[in-house]
Amino acid sequence: MFHQVTYLLFKLNLVQPSERTIRFWMHTDEIEKLEYVLKHGNYKSRQLAAEALGVTGYTSSIPVLFEAINDKIQNVSIAALNALESIGCEDELGFTIIKKRFNWLKEKRENDKKREANKGKKYKIYRWERASKKSFDRVKEQLKRPMR
Template sequence: MIQGIKYILIKLKLIQPSERDIQIWVSTKRVKRIEYALEHGNYKTRKLAAEALGETGYTSSIPILFKAINDNVHNVSIAALNALETIGCDDELETTIIKKRFNWVKSKREKDAKLEANKGKKYTIYRWERASKKSFDRVKEQLKRPMR
């Protein structure tokens, strides 16, 4: 009874489902509610819903998970990819899309790790940069002097 009222409030967009609500929906096999949370929730709710759809394993939720792959929040798209991998798609096109997206996620993580490793590194100033700065300062000084 309380879950029904809570779901109506969620549909009216007055509240967001909590992690406990989503776990209750998983245990009672309420896949439509989880799919609704994946489509209309905030980013934390969408991530939890994608993980929950992976746990349920229903193949009927594959199209909604494919929509979630293109989510702006990377955690949601990664959770949707993991859910699709858990469910196991038989279609060749779907597996190709999943592999390409995982390669993209892997390259993005490597790039972020490389940026983090080079964060505190100091770079040397080349001679031409110093020379150009000196000449710029010289011209600036000449402009300050009165013209004859």
């Protein structure tokens, strides 16, 4: 009962489903609710819904997962690709998109390594040389004169 109320409040944009609610929907095979969360939830809910759809393994959710690949949040895209891989897409398009996942993971790991390497590094910021006082005074005097 509580999870049904949560779904109604989510459809009214009042609350976001919790991880516990999404896990409950996953165990009770309520695929349409998970798909709705994947389309309209916040980034954490979308990621959890994609993971849950991958665990359930229904092939009817493949089109929704294909749409989730183009998500702005990279973790949601990776979760959707993992779900597609666990469901097992048999088309050629599915194989090529799942291969794309490895490139994303590789880029993410490289960025994390770069961030860790540059964590303690101090950058030297060079200040531009300021114009001399003499040239500044000259421009100031020119601005005081009336235009012809």
